Amino acid sequence: MSAPLLASVLFPMPVPEPFDYLVPEGQSVSKGMLVMAPLGTRTARGVVWSVRPLEAKDKTRKLKAIKQVLPLPPLAHSSLDFVDFVARYCCHLQGVVLRMMLSTPDALRPSPTETRYGPREVSELRMTPARTKVLAVAQGGHYSASELARRANVSPGVIKSLCDAGGLIATRRDVDRPFAPPNPEKTGLNLTPIQLDAAKALIGLVEKNKFAAALLDGVTGSGKTEVYFDAIAAALKQDAHAQILVLLPEIALTQDVLARFARRFGAPPAEWHSERTAPQRRRVWREVFHGRARIVVGARSALFLPFANLRLIVVDEEHDGSYKQEEGVLYHARDMAVARAKFAKAAIILASATPALETMRNARLGRYAHIRLPARPGSAVLPPISTIDLREHPPQSGRWLSPPLIEAIDQTLKQDEQCLLFLNRRGYAPLTICRACGAKIQAPDSATYLVEHRYSGRLICHLTGYSIPKPAACPTCGAKDSLHPIGPGVERLSEEVTALFPQARIEIFSSDTAKTAEEVRTLIARMERGDIDILIGTQMAAKGHNFPHLTLVGVVDADMGLHGADLRAGERTYQTLAQVAGRAGRADKPGRAILQTHQPDHEAILALCSGVRETFIDAELSLREDMGFPPFGRLAALIFSAPSEQEAQNAARDFVAAAPIVEGVDVWGPSEPPLGRVRGRWRRRLLLRAEPQIDLSAMISAWRTRVKLPKNIRLKVDIDPYSFL
Ligand SMILES: [Zn+2]
Incomplete structure (x- = not known):
């Protein structure tokens, strides 16, 4: 008889680690297998994380036994290792990460089946016009009863009676079909x-x-x-x-x-x-x-x-x-x-x-x-990128397009080509201010300004989606008709462009105008066909779409991303603008991109115009190296949130007081972040910077176990943060 075994089982739920179970005698259990095991008063599905012989110290433990091994292949060991790694690196519960992997429990059962009908040869079949239509459709393939009725345009009763009469044969098959295998021998396009x-x-x-x-x-x-x-x-x-x-x-x-x-x-x-x-x-x-x-x-x-x-x-x-x-x-x-x-x-x-x-x-x-x-295939080249210095060529008051950009749009339209105006801001205006009392309209539960959307007539919080109809009077002082939009969004830009080019066909491409994949497809198809002259787009328009007649990309506010104080502001601006500029021009039609900016000497803007990316990368990397920021050091953010500002502040302060002293780790904060309040919860942030050899995740996990946070405090750990709000 072999020695009894102990299996650790991880459950896809908020648990920090696997639980131990006895392996029933004669049962074969190995790492990665899916099992049912008792958990509290119920039985739950889990994954065997490890198996080892029962040791003397285990004899005194009251261990329950695994109930059932599911008849499925084990999860790959590399998948288990990955779950372990993500949980450890991101300082999150192991069971929650496993739940991300077992996201579709229905898939563990075999596919449901469905009945489909095809024609059957019978000698004595009374034919009606409806039956004739059904059999004609069924000759073309097997369908479910409802699909067959729909295609033949008859009532479902016809299918049933035809089946009873023996004119149709029913077969069952899996609803979830296998994917057709790819053919690696198929040749692709000719490569340069x-x-x-x-x-x-x-x-x-x-x-x-x-x-x-x-x-x-x-x-x-x-x-x-x-x-x-x-x-x-x-x-x-x-x-x-x-x-x-x-x-x-x-x-x-x-x-x-x-x-x-x-x-x-x-x-x-x-x-x-x-x-x-x-x-x-x-x-x-x-x-x-x-x-x-x-x-x-x-x-x-x-x-x-x-x-x-x-x-x-x-x-x-x-x-x-x-x-x-x-x-x-x-x-x-x-x-x-x-x-x-x-x-x-x-x-x-x-x-x-x-x-x-x-x-x-x-x-x-x-x-x-x-x-x-390095280059596009054939004769095509990346479009030349130039700047318009807004200090020298300011737009008219309350307008956003400078005279040189308007001129460029005009030329492009005269050549029957298309323009893309890029402004990464949804809605009409990012800020609404009362001219009587100076109040800025804010979200009630978050530290954000409400953005006016004129097409829908609402003020919307872009962070949480909260919205109200645009009020007729100022909510603060009650003054009528005093609310005034500040700054441009794509809707306001569209208004300006329409006034300048009344004959042009103008459309907005944002998550408000193209909400579904289908709407995106339709809009892209119309742009490709040339049904649109000027497309005004947010980030959505920057990605991967190839419009053959698009020859001018105008970036309305190239400085927008540079205002942020975070370490990737320059890098992100460079990436976004390079991508959006790349939309202009194709093989047979050269294009150009024009950036409106107040900072034509910024490293990111200079690199875009010169086309020499390496200088920008060198400058950014040396800046990061001086600061000890990624990729030369590690960063993590800890975000505390609480129902009141005082509780958030106290929790963050107490947490800092318990900080382990580790050489090579800086703890900055707590500070009030730009988003001081989200959905009614007040926030405080800590930023940690560490030398690259330090395991920041392990340090934070250990730190967290030493501090007992009050129940109403939530702590989010963000390793390698990208958002600094
Ligand atoms: Zn007011």
């Missing part, structure tokens, strides 16, 4: 010699069959996607069970992009993002878990899918700010993707036209292979 070299380098990386990382550094339109497609094909060829994950910013996950995958590999990839329905998620999760979904294209949470044999990860637009998860477990999907690849001993490709400074430094240090794609 430079692209071929880049593809070869990436294929070499994949063929190492171990952890290896590369930065695929290519300007907009240089063919990055086609190049990493070759690496995906190589991974598929090398291992008949290889799985590939391609991460994209949610906003870039368009049908257009998915169709490119389908064309290249002969089958659509599995899709994972927030707009997927529950049945679609269930199907993807199950197929990924069983190793049958080979290519997954998804937003950041796809990183937590339970891959059976992950061989390659691609993080496209790796610099994109949306990879940072700002709710729940705060993680950066790019950084976590590198960890996921390490645990899976897989290759990872980070692709960008404007790589993050952290990534650039890793490439310069040789930790990542640096693969460059």
